Amino acid sequence: MVRTEAEVRVQKVQQLREQGIEPYPSQSYQRSHTALEVKALFSQPGKELAPGASDPSAQPLKVSGRITSKRDSGSIIFIDLKDISDKIQLKIEKKLLSTEIGLTFKQVEKLLDEGDYVGAQGIGCRTKKGELSIQVEQLQLLSKATIPFPDAYYGVNDPETCRRHREMDLAGNQASLSRFAARSRIVQGIRAYLCQRDFYEIETPTLQAIYGGAAARPFITHHNALDVDLYLRIAPELFLKRAICGGFERVFELGRIFRNEGIDSTHNPEFTGLEVYQAYADYFDIITLVEDVMSQAAETLFGENLEITYQSQTINLHRQFDYTDKYPSFSGKHWQVKTMTEAVKEQTGLDFDQLSLAEAIAATEKLGIHLSNLEKQSLGYLLYAVFDKKVESTLIQPTFIIDFPVEVSPLAKGHRSKPGFVERFELFIAGAEFSNGFSELNDPQEQRKRFEEQLAQRKAGDDEAHPMDEDFIQALSLGMPNCGGMGIGIDRLVMLLTDTQSIRDVVLFPTMKPTKESGVESSAGE
RNA sequence: GGGAAUGUGGCUCAAUGGUUAGAGCAGUCGGCUUUUAACCGAAUGGUUGCGGGUUCAAGUCCUGCCAUUCCCA
Incomplete structure (x- = not known):
């Protein structure tokens, strides 16, 4: 007996296949317009549509995206289709939907759900209530979702679900998607700005034999072939300065840094540093x-x-x-x-x-x-x-x-x-x-003296004191x-600019304690 | 490391220690020719995080654990 929504949806996959519809087709679907572009098209002077009107030029439009809402009122179905740019309403009338290609009206009614991806072809129109829509002629299923989709109105509120299953958060909460999009633009903007100021972006080791450049406890890992312990970097500083010693005049690195310390609203064990x-x-x-x-x-x-x-x-x-x-x-x-x-x-x-x-x-x-x-x-x-x-x-x-x-x-x-x-x-x-x-x-001599003072502090019990790094001193000695x-700290910058209270909401997949459900047992012998 | 709080159907939330743990949404079935948090009708869906305990009676009180959140060091 099929009971849960997830089971019902899996059964729909089966039913679609029995009806000759592949729920996970492999061929591409090329949209002609994003949702935003459709809206832009019909806000051009002379192209505006009055309520109840259809595009007089009958320009064919192809859009694709995810169903976020479906409203069935008999022989007409409205679907909200969301893509990365915006949302656009699909208007599906029984008598206007193709009977040759794509889903039938009954399949749309019975077998499509929120969360499914579809491609739609039709012409622009405005409903009697004034909503810009696409009068659909062909509707194709692009991918079937088999677990319940986040509530259309409330989204997902539970912070644990949002962080462990970020895809639910992104799919259900537009604010979250916008926040991470903003993060991407911020990072992109910083890269472009520095490159334009003649800085070279370079890459230095994240696996380091001696960790340095900051006062922090490192993660320790092991390289099997070399049989040596290595540290995940707590900062790229010393390597970047070695590049300066070699002749680079302006360098930057934008990447992940690891510190084996507590987790709170401003600290994630891995974070992004510039x-x-x-x-x-x-x-x-x-x-x-x-x-x-x-x-x-x-x-x-x-x-x-x-x-x-x-x-x-x-x-x-x-x-x-x-x-x-x-x-x-x-x-x-x-x-x-x-x-x-x-x-x-x-x-x-x-x-x-x-x-x-x-x-x-x-x-x-x-x-x-x-x-x-x-x-x-x-x-x-x-x-x-x-x-x-x-x-x-x-x-x-x-x-x-x-x-x-x-x-x-x-x-x-x-x-x-x-x-x-x-x-x-x-x-x-x-x-x-x-x-x-x-x-x-x-000054290499002064640097050696500073490291020696740090070693003394380490002996005195400061386990965040900086270790000696002879390779770095040699680099300084070259000049x-x-x-x-x-x-x-890029994460904190994103927090500031997106008004976000916790670092875990500007890191897409923050470090969380594994649960039994995720299939990871915590290590024995603690 | 310390303190406080939270954990109830897929989602969002109710429930003075006292009937058979409720509601909205989603899903299922039925209806509807312009909806947009659609609407109308019906049925379904729960080991109240996990384990102990107190009690005639525990979602509720106590305790241990797990996870999360917030504050402090």
Whole structure:
């Protein structure tokens, strides 16, 4: 006994075959117009159709897409056909449908369902109620769907279903499809922009023997033939800089990065990073480049109006601050720029330019910040700890925090005038980090010293400390031009520009714990 | 790692510890010559995430597990 909708639909596949209709034909179906093009056609001057009228020129139209709604009122059936561009209504009248080619009226009535793909041929018309439609002469089944289609009105709301079965989400929720389309356009726009600015897109290893370029825990995997453990990259930075050492002047890589850390609304274990390196540039040039790239991305979605809404907050992406008095080489208009010391002083009253280490420890703990032994070692670690815990989340409008302590920045060049600091920036918007960059350290001896300090921290228990990388030091030894570089988290950028609260809704197939239904058992021996 | 919440037909949601767990949509059958969240009529569809427990009685209370969501570290 057939009971469920899925069983009924599978049975329909069988019935179609018995009636000589192949539910999964292999030949192509060439549409003449997308839904949007049909609508454009009949909005041309002189081509508009009055309610109840048919195209007087009887121009044959071929469209294809998915049935999202079907309304049967006796000897006339209306179908909403959705393609990537838009929706168009099909009007199927018993007396006007071909009896030679394609589906019969009865087959349309009984054997077609929401979710099925069809191709339709007919002429443009407007119904009495004024809906632009296609008066169908031939209707062909292109593919039969055999599980229930998401509800036409409510779509799929359950976040778990949306993320585990993104196809249901895309099929049922237009907003989701639009969001991922926007993501694609953003990424495409960034690539095109950088290429137009003479950057080469290059590809570096995702499997690395030594992981580096960031402070993070890696995924470990194993290469059988070489019998060595390899790491999935936590950043492409060191390889990109080696390309600069080799003679490339402007490079970027836009690709997947893996970090073996927790999952929350802003962290997915694999995410997309953009990294860009530019020879002869310093961190002020790179700040400008970050602004250029992000503004360009925003403009692909919003045009000139860069005042956007993110989670009910208004974010102003217009560049309106002038810093030429303070930083003469930093011309033009910019987002806010503050040194880390200034930002901490503003938010907490603590002036790290004036405090001794002992005073700073006492003052920091008074703020309720619990300090690790590492963080008590130096003013640099302390400053960063206070910034991280008290300031970061307060930075809503786009703000570059510049001049980081050297202790937390092993790959950045020492500051031109402030001992103990490096020429580094991070960009914060809506309380989250969006970009990180610096004047790149290109002195091989200094780089070795920084790695050695990191090794000492690793021994002291910091498992995110940077490992030694002799190949990288050798590359710097060959000579790297003075150079600036930056990274932008693409997922977070897409979240910002599409007003999306969770990273899992800008990653098509986010990392989810496997279920028994998916056929994966979690590994034994935990 | 800590805390809170959620899990009920395919989908969206109801159900003071108390009849046989309801409704809309989808699907099935029937009707309808202009619908568009179509409409009208009928029948069908449930191991209330999984396992224990308390109770005369559990979707509801307790507990363990699973998954998800949100917040915090």
